Amino acid sequence: MKKNTTAEKDFFAxxxxxxFLFKKPVTIKVPYVKREAAERYRGFHINxxxxxxxxxxxxxxxPTDAIKMEEIREIPQKYGEKPQRPVIDYGRCSFCAMCxxxxxxxxxxxxxxxxxxxxDPEDFIFIPTEKGIHxxxxxxxxxxRDENSDLLELERxxxxxxxxxxRVKSFIEYVKGYSKEQAMHEAARCVECAICxxxxxxxxxxPEYIKSIWxxxxxxxxxxxxxxxxxxxxxxxNPFSGVCGRVCTHKCEEACSLNNRxxxxxxxxxxxxxxxxxxxxxxxKILDIKPSPKNKKVAIxxxxxxxxxxxxxxxxxxxxxxxYESLGKPxxxxxxGIPSYRLPDEILDKDIAFIxxxxxxxxxxxxxxxxIKFEELKEKYDAVFVSTGFSLGxxxxxxxxxxPDVVQALPLLREIRxxxxxxxxxxxxxxxxxxxxxxxxxxxVARSIARLQMQEYGKxxxxxxSLERNYEEMPADMExxxxxxxxxxxxxxxxxxxxxxxxxxxxxxVELKKCVQVFDENGKFSPxxxxxxxxxxxxxxxxxxxxxxxDYSYLPEDIKNKIEFIxxxxxxxxxxxxxxxxxxxxxxxVNGPDIIxxxxxxxxxxxxxxxxxxxxxxx
Amino acid sequence: MGEVKFFFGxxxxxxHGNFSxxxxxEGDTVVRAKPVPGFLHRGFEKLMERRLWYQNLALVPRICVxxxxxxxxxxxxxxxxxxxxxxxxxxxxxxMIILELARIANHFMSFAGIGGPLxxxxxxxxxxxDRDKILDIFESLTGARIYHMYIVPGGVRKDMPPKIQDMIxxxxxxxxxxxxxxxxxxxxxRIVHTRLKGIALxxxxxxxxxxxxxxxxxATGVPYDIRKIDPYLFYDKVEFEVPVATEGDAYSRLxxxxxxxxxxxKIIKQALEKMPEGxxxxxxxxxxxLRFRVPKGQVYVHVEATRGEYGxxxxxxxxxxxxxxxxxxASYPQxxxxxxxxxxxxxxxxVPIWLDTMGIxxxxxxx
Numbered sequence: 001m002k003k004n005t006t007a008e009k010d011f012f013a014x015x016x017x018x019x020f021l022f023k024k025p026v027t028i029k030v031p032y033v034k035r036e037a038a039e040r041y042r043g044f045h046i047n048x049x050x051x052x053x054x055x056x057x058x059x060x061x062x063p064t065d066a067i068k069m070e071e072i073r074e075i076p077q078k079y080g081e082k083p084q085r086p087v088i089d090y091g092r093c094s095f096c097a098m099c100x101x102x103x104x105x106x107x108x109x110x111x112x113x114x115x116x117x118x119x120d121p122e123d124f125i126f127i128p129t130e131k132g133i134h135x136x137x138x139x140x141x142x143x144x145r146d147e148n149s150d151l152l153e154l155e156r157x158x159x160x161x162x163x164x165x166x167r168v169k170s171f172i173e174y175v176k177g178y179s180k181e182q183a184m185h186e187a188a189r190c191v192e193c194a195i196c197x198x199x200x201x202x203x204x205x206x207p208e209y210i211k212s213i214w215x216x217x218x219x220x221x222x223x224x225x226x227x228x229x230x231x232x233x234x235x236x237x238n239p240f241s242g243v244c245g246r247v248c249t250h251k252c253e254e255a256c257s258l259n260n261r262x263x264x265x266x267x268x269x270x271x272x273x274x275x276x277x278x279x280x281x282x283x284x285k286i287l288d289i290k291p292s293p294k295n296k297k298v299a300i301x302x303x304x305x306x307x308x309x310x311x312x313x314x315x316x317x318x319x320x321x322x323x324y325e326s327l328g329k330p331x332x333x334x335x336x337g338i339p340s341y342r343l344p345d346e347i348l349d350k351d352i353a354f355i356x357x358x359x360x361x362x363x364x365x366x367x368x369x370x371x372i373k374f375e376e377l378k379e380k381y382d383a384v385f386v387s388t389g390f391s392l393g394x395x396x397x398x399x400x401x402x403x404p405d406v407v408q409a410l411p412l413l414r415e416i417r418x419x420x421x422x423x424x425x426x427x428x429x430x431x432x433x434x435x436x437x438x439x440x441x442x443x444x445v446a447r448s449i450a451r452l453q454m455q456e457y458g459k460x461x462x463x464x465x466s467l468e469r470n471y472e473e474m475p476a477d478m479e480x481x482x483x484x485x486x487x488x489x490x491x492x493x494x495x496x497x498x499x500x501x502x503x504x505x506x507x508x509x510v511e512l513k514k515c516v517q518v519f520d521e522n523g524k525f526s527p528x529x530x531x532x533x534x535x536x537x538x539x540x541x542x543x544x545x546x547x548x549x550x551d552y553s554y555l556p557e558d559i560k561n562k563i564e565f566i567x568x569x570x571x572x573x574x575x576x577x578x579x580x581x582x583x584x585x586x587x588x589x590v591n592g593p594d595i596i597x598x599x600x601x602x603x604x605x606x607x608x609x610x611x612x613x614x615x616x617x618x619x
Numbered sequence: 620m621g622e623v624k625f626f627f628g629x630x631x632x633x634x635h636g637n638f639s640x641x642x643x644x645e646g647d648t649v650v651r652a653k654p655v656p657g658f659l660h661r662g663f664e665k666l667m668e669r670r671l672w673y674q675n676l677a678l679v680p681r682i683c684v685x686x687x688x689x690x691x692x693x694x695x696x697x698x699x700x701x702x703x704x705x706x707x708x709x710x711x712x713x714x715m716i717i718l719e720l721a722r723i724a725n726h727f728m729s730f731a732g733i734g735g736p737l738x739x740x741x742x743x744x745x746x747x748x749d750r751d752k753i754l755d756i757f758e759s760l761t762g763a764r765i766y767h768m769y770i771v772p773g774g775v776r777k778d779m780p781p782k783i784q785d786m787i788x789x790x791x792x793x794x795x796x797x798x799x800x801x802x803x804x805x806x807x808x809r810i811v812h813t814r815l816k817g818i819a820l821x822x823x824x825x826x827x828x829x830x831x832x833x834x835x836x837x838a839t840g841v842p843y844d845i846r847k848i849d850p851y852l853f854y855d856k857v858e859f860e861v862p863v864a865t866e867g868d869a870y871s872r873l874x875x876x877x878x879x880x881x882x883x884x885k886i887i888k889q890a891l892e893k894m895p896e897g898x899x900x901x902x903x904x905x906x907x908x909l910r911f912r913v914p915k916g917q918v919y920v921h922v923e924a925t926r927g928e929y930g931x932x933x934x935x936x937x938x939x940x941x942x943x944x945x946x947x948x949a950s951y952p953q954x955x956x957x958x959x960x961x962x963x964x965x966x967x968x969x970v971p972i973w974l975d976t977m978g979i980x981x982x983x984x985x986x
Contacts, residue, residue, distance in 0.1 A: 010803070013803060013807075026748040026751065040761075040777065041758060041763075062674075063670060063674035095766070096676065096677040096768045097762065098674075098908065101908075146777060148777050148778060149777050151673070151907055185905040185906065187910075188904075188910040188912075189906045190907075191907055191909060
């Protein structure tokens with residue numbers, strides 16, 4: 001290559017150049033010729049509003065902040081959804097489609113459109129619907145997520161647990177709990193949408209404590225659990241995090257946005273992981289709760305989740321709290337209802353110990369109404385909170401239920417737990433048992449007796465029958481049913497009891513008729529039967545687990561007359577205050593069908609009591 | 620007559636990107652020249668520290684518009700090395716195809732770029748139009764024409780769509796058929812010879828001293844090519860040559876670019892043949908993209924861009940964002956150093972020739 005040498009061009013080159021005149025040009029005449037974009041083109045966005053749950057994960061992954069979530073008034077409030085939809089700013093969008101790849105529901109996609117012309121800059125900021133930016137039906141779809149481009153991990157880290165055949169041999173807790181690596185991995189799946197927080201009755205700060213696990217900062221995680229949003233009066237805190245880490249009904253997991261395409265985050269197990277890995281003696285130092293004394297006293301009747309939660313929150317505010325419990329140990333349904341294979345005593349003790357460490361006094365074996373008059377509480381304390389739960393059983397009332405071998409679920413569970421903690425006599429262990437009911441209490445009875453049968457006779461013969469016609473209809477958690485099946489419990493859904501058959505003064509089983517409908521078209525409980533289709537389940541003992549009832553015998557008549565009851569429950573305002581200003585109520589007797597509702601009641605009641613007593617002071 | 624100062628760029632048909640050269644001239648001769656970067660300064664490196672590892676995938680391709688995939692490749696390769704991840708074989712071949720297609724496309728753009736200052740406008744028309752054929756492939760393969768965001772840590776984002784192989788082969792066939800035309804219009808052109816031969820000379824020692832790589836160093840007889848000296852992907856499993864010249868002038872640099880095109884075609888064809896079926900990515904971190912974490916450590920990775928050695932120095936503190944990312948853009952040594960050192964004494968009209976044949980990509984400087 002020498003400098004300035006003349007190009008060695010062919011003599012015929014100018015003639016050859018004419019060939020280009022007849023070649024098809026590579027350019028196209030726009031707009032006369034429409035060019036289709038490639039099939040996976042990343043054009044504008046479309047969003048299926050039916051599928052979208054407003055989780056905002058698209059906005060979080062967006063590298064350019066081009067996506068904002070906007071509240072849409074027309075969208076009805078639903079559990080597991082936020083009334084928000086993504087708004088795209090095409091002035092910022094980098095068209096990377098990560099929002100599509102991470103979308104928890106698969107509602108976001110991109111189109112094959114690449115031209116949008118408008119004089120109005122506002123047109124480039126829009127809320128995508130199924131009709132896209134141009135508002136047309138059947139928009140040509142471009143980039144969609146596939147299994148390779150998916151940015152979510154859809155499968156949860158499996159929880160190690162004993163096999164059904166093993167666990168039925170004892171009352172040992174069968175769920176092993178996560179290791180550090182497992183917990184951090186599971187926590188890494190969370191997208192922090194906080195839909196779980198909205199769904200949780202106590203509004204626990206779930207994404208925050210999950211993130212703390214991911215950061216391997218358990219102290220911070222515990223603070224989120226026990227103090228919630230400290231700046232907002234402990235909003236979202238849960239003093240029964242140890243208990244709820246095991247037996248919460250985990251509505252949060254049902255609402256988890258990952259549930260739409262995969263498996264929900266194991267929120268309950270992650271909560272358990274935090275509590276299990278922090279010794280009780282470290283709680284004080286980590287949480288560092290220093291309440292300022294308020295010189296006011298509050299009495300709490302009942303030491304279940306609602307009562308003790310109220311006690312906890314009141315204690316953190318500086319109130320002096322006394323809790324009265326008629327049974328021998330505190331904890332209510334957590335202590336006497338839930339079997340130890342699901343909730344060992346030491347876990348409950350750990351939670352309660354910290355509540356006591358804050359100065360809460362628990363008087364056990366003191367029945368209000370008997371050992372201490374309710375009126376005395378009014379005199380001795382500035383406010384009273386009642387949370388006595390549903391302690392009485394309900395009977396089907398069918399013939400034969402008066403037999404001593406037909407028992408109620410709650411007393412039986414109480415008996416079993418007392419026996420197992422060496423605090424009571426051995427309950428009767430029937431060779432065969434029929435449980436009537438399809439809820440979690442029925443499952444607890446069935447699985448507890450199955451264990452006792454296994455220990456006593458080496459085999460399980462427990463039959464559970466319910467009006468509900470299939471497992472989905474049954475109110476029990478599916479995992480309870482599945483685990484019961486694994487442990488040898490047999491299920492007979494879709495049958496209504498006619499009578500308990502007794503021969504020679506011995507129960508021999510239950511006669512049943514086919515249930516063809518449980519709820520009417522309005523969803524109201526209205527069982528219908530086929531009287532001609534009958535069956536019989538043999539069993540030498542029958543347990544009725546069809547629901548529980550409250551016991552208000554401790555309340556004086558004049559109090560009962562002043563407060564309002566709705567279908568057996570006390571009517572309160574949002575702060576769980578009854579029509580008697582100094583009387584607050586919560587838990588099962590107000591609205592809480594489970595522990596976490598009880599905790600929420602305790603929290604709001606504490607806030608209500610604080611407000612009431614503060615005003616009283618000012619007044 | 621005294622010196623006159625005037626600005627070449629940032630807006631000028633001969634300027635390659637948002638860049639400026641302040642020239643002090645006497646008559647037509649450049650007396651002094653000063654590079655003025657910063658017109659496109661987005662602070663890429665700093666921005667990366669404030670974004671999640673995954674979010675940076677949308678940022679890195681923008682560091683070099685004509686060759687975005689190089690950045691994706693370096694970023695992904697660095698993360699993979701830190702995480703000790705083995706990328707599936709198929710993904711590695713796909714990456715090679717992309718990088719070589721990008722190389723061809725970039726060279727076409729360079730032919731187009733040289734057309735402006737030379738007044739040879741057929742070059743730009745052809746170069747841009749033929750580059751578009753490759754962009755069509757990118758569109759089908761990655762979903763985007765320019766910023767592909769396709770090479771991700773652990774592999775590539777999606778598998779190749781059906782029939783893409785045919786599309787690639789047809790395009791390569793077309794490009795091969797066009798090479799004679801390019802040879803005729805550019806390399807056997809008297810204007811090109813007059814304007815490029817012996818112009819913007821760079822000798823071997825200076826090139827080595829300045830850290831010039833790529834075409835710049837290869838035009839001085841040094842066969843320095845990362846694909847050969849430190850093979851990444853499967854460059855050691857394919858046959859290709861690295862064209863080398865000795866003149867060190869603008870013409871030889873442009874000619875080398877042209878000679879690289881058939882080599883890239885050769886590589887792509889081999890890759891298409893050797894590419895097995897199978898997975899195209901593996902997870903490199905637990906959980907979702909928001910919780911993507913890279914193990915603690917630091918790494919320097921480099922690849923051969925059309926302009927030379929392109930490297931990423933990545934430091935991870937084990938967190939959700941990079942602790943530090945520093946980029947060795949190939950343009951830097953040959954532009955910033957070269958402009959001050961080599962433009963004095965040249966004629967004004969030769970300035971863009973230096974910039975084009977050395978291969979400047981201004982965002983890469985403004986990182």
